Amino acid sequence: MSAKRTYTFAFDCPDRVGIITRTAGLFASHGGWVEEASQFSDEESNRFFSRMVVRAETLPFDIEVLKRKVEPLAQEMSMNWRLVDSDQLKRVVLMCSKGSHCMTDLLDRWKTGDLVCDIACVISNHEDLRSLVEWYGIPFEYVPVDKDNKAAGFAKTEQLIDEYRADCIVLARYMQILPQNLCEKYRHKVINIHHSFLPSFIGAKPYHQASRRGVKLIGATCHYVTEDLDEGPIIEQDVARVSHEQSVDDLVRLGKDVEKTVLARGLRNHLEDRVLVYGNKTIVF
């Protein structure tokens, strides 16, 4: 991956002859150097998906001008599209509960430059991780979400997310279910890590469910949050081998490694605009 400034153009549209030529041609006609290009034609839906990364320095104008040049083509082709500037880091709000494994992992990746984003703040319904988060110089917002007071908690949460101008919300083992309006407001921008290989073991205590069923692999799933619990578009999954020797506590421990790795991979793909959602599925370039 180049650390140079790039513009990433991601889109989908009805499939037809000449899409690549026209879009690549638009960049080329202004001298734009495409350093990465991916395409996918979905035969079932007859839809075309693409992601192109152009070196900013090779274009004679800025991204706003480029957007205006893309617009007519996008309209003609009926594209859903976005054009993003690598210098405009996405603002990420992390949400967590008491467990530290995903947070420690994400924060180290962020600090060492493997996850390129701004972490605007961390919101948690517990104080446990405050000190860790603040060590990284990130604001920590404690927002209790009590059984009897969920509405107030989530109102406060929403207000903070707005104030911190979040582009992306990551539920890093946040143990609460987000209210529907928040899911809709940040559609395809809320990323969750579920501690099972979905669609197996939806809902609470998936490792207990896995142990009862006697599976020989456990997994984790990174997905966009939608109004249907654990049913949103899957970004990334992975598994780890287990046997009869592992108790539920062992599954929880072994699962942590899968959870943190899968979440980091999924988030990275999201941050690099590699993920296109169509229906309830993702294309990950």
Place this chain on the structure above:
Amino acid sequence: MSAKRTYTFAFDCPDRVGIITRTAGLFASHGGWVEEASQFSDEESNRFFSRMVVRAETLPFDIEVLKRKVEPLAQEMSMNWRLVDSDQLKRVVLMCSKGSHCMTDLLDRWKTGDLVCDIACVISNHEDLRSLVEWYGIPFEYVPVDKDNKAAGFAKTEQLIDEYRADCIVLARYMQILPQNLCEKYRHKVINIHHSFLPSFIGAKPYHQASRRGVKLIGATCHYVTEDLDEGPIIEQDVARVSHEQSVDDLVRLGKDVEKTVLARGLRNHLEDRVLVYGNKTIVF
């Protein structure tokens, strides 16, 4: 694995102090050389599981005498137990439909000595694989199972299984659901390969289900067949990575590799008496 004659003693019983000492001691007191030993204590159920492999040549008597010597201990300890002779090959009946990938794979493993058993016959509801099976010198029994005539088909199937004196029945992508009485009669002796990572995608067309859900891994599950479809004790599972690029046809093709490998591993473990069933779970030593 030694090719020498061995006796395998597999059992489970309520956990208590001294089980290993007593069982290992029984063999040792007659000079029996234990070449493999595995134990597992399940804290939840307070149950003990073990498998020991003894070299036959080191004992001064045959397996029938050994059984009589084991019996009092087994009774005292309330064991479920079996003692099997490596020279008594298990008689396996393979059942298949049209697909050849599992059959080709199993037959080659059998012919080259990687799966140590007698294949008594192959039963199929289609003629497609007759020639392949007969090339291996194995009887091929064609038993159509029509929608309108299932009872007759399965009566014939059961008769054949009995006549061929099956110790084990393998559903190598046999596309029919066995009747309940057969499942019960051959409890923990009927092995199926299901083409999904159970408990995801139970029932028909799991690759279609997987494609619709947009999972990033597909899997296969080898399990004992019980009266509840795809709910029996899991012996082995594995997965393969997929992406948006794979159509349902691709999933079917990629899944074949997982299916045949997982079935072969599960069957091998069964044949070597490495699998102990407890409740709806397996211990695989």
Place this chain on the structure above:
Amino acid sequence: MSAKRTYTFAFDCPDRVGIITRTAGLFASHGGWVEEASQFSDEESNRFFSRMVVRAETLPFDIEVLKRKVEPLAQEMSMNWRLVDSDQLKRVVLMCSKGSHCMTDLLDRWKTGDLVCDIACVISNHEDLRSLVEWYGIPFEYVPVDKDNKAAGFAKTEQLIDEYRADCIVLARYMQILPQNLCEKYRHKVINIHHSFLPSFIGAKPYHQASRRGVKLIGATCHYVTEDLDEGPIIEQDVARVSHEQSVDDLVRLGKDVEKTVLARGLRNHLEDRVLVYGNKTIVF
């Protein structure tokens, strides 16, 4: 994967602005529907690699005409290129020794349509697999390669390969080292499966080497054969987990599964013209 007729255009050339536009544009200008397109820019070598699959039916002329239209562009861009017709199946010569696991696997994939090619013949220095091969209706050529008579054996081998007009030679656990002139004559067309995770354990008896070193994973490598033993460009690799419990015989047995799967994947990629060689490395689209 579509079963419709397609033309696959694979090339590499010095990187510059506009390559995608020009090549995709060439197809689009004649109405050609690109159903798959992959690109890669190697920053280190400043070289561009691509593979495009066009639906034949959408072009108003045949592949010979298309080739003539591609030529000027290819020359201008200094491309290494090939344009292949999915209806022109590649002619594959399989070479084997005594071991059947790779052969059984490849032949079943071929018979069931998962490997799309013509298998021209099988050449072996042992008679063991004749009957299996002939069951599939494929000519079996026995060419002994004795210690004292290698030159004659390989002269006969080369003659057969020429007579059968091989496009591709697959060493499916053929235990002999091909002579240098044959490697050069069929450069990047001879595919071998080596039974280790290269570059570990080059040469003879890799499972013995692996056992001595005490590795916790064993592997297999599918690569193009060059004049340097086990040093050619790697197409595909995979591994399997092992432990202290596995003897060398167990490693050999477990390794077979990795070998046959890796060989089949590598060969499939080659047959679909997904593999581009550059220096001693491959791009696999």
Place this chain on the structure above:
Amino acid sequence: MSAKRTYTFAFDCPDRVGIITRTAGLFASHGGWVEEASQFSDEESNRFFSRMVVRAETLPFDIEVLKRKVEPLAQEMSMNWRLVDSDQLKRVVLMCSKGSHCMTDLLDRWKTGDLVCDIACVISNHEDLRSLVEWYGIPFEYVPVDKDNKAAGFAKTEQLIDEYRADCIVLARYMQILPQNLCEKYRHKVINIHHSFLPSFIGAKPYHQASRRGVKLIGATCHYVTEDLDEGPIIEQDVARVSHEQSVDDLVRLGKDVEKTVLARGLRNHLEDRVLVYGNKTIVF
């Protein structure tokens, strides 16, 4: 895993009839409840390996008495043996350089109780990780190891290791080669993580080597350090899939996940006395 106090007895000795009976019997005769037991007979060397975990509370005496009771048997059987008390946490000295991924990971596992040990101190030849380490309340010792001054640096290092009474030294991406005398003094107690799938890519810059060779998987190896660089007994290994798309920088980034996971698994096994070394290989129970 039980959190109750346990004694772990690990040993190897020449194989013979009755070892299990005698050792298990010794515990049973005093009422000792064996909650885990593993055995392995190595046919090649005719050596027997075992690890047994006994619940301390079920024995009527302490570990010192138990040791005295084990001694005569151990002598008779010519055992290499150890008997360790779960309440006596191993004292671990971590050594690192600038990279934080392994350290962050280990420290979080330690803090959350997944790695059960005392971390005596961290020794580093750079100051970069001081603040992180001290946040966890662990002493940080800066010991520069300059090209011109290695002897002094390692003398200081050795002195610290002694002062902190280390039972185990972990090179968590410490980029220096330990002097031979230190390796010998702490034989099978110094654990390193090497950033390749050994024996591939021994020595410096393994990801560069991997990229040049064009491998399709990269790996990491956790091993005991011996006087031969990267040649010590392997405890654990794993791999991650890569393709032509990954630059060396990408390999470095992807490799970090493998490194930290493999190191944590290997260290955990060491801390639980699951690893027995024999020759240049390990048995990992």
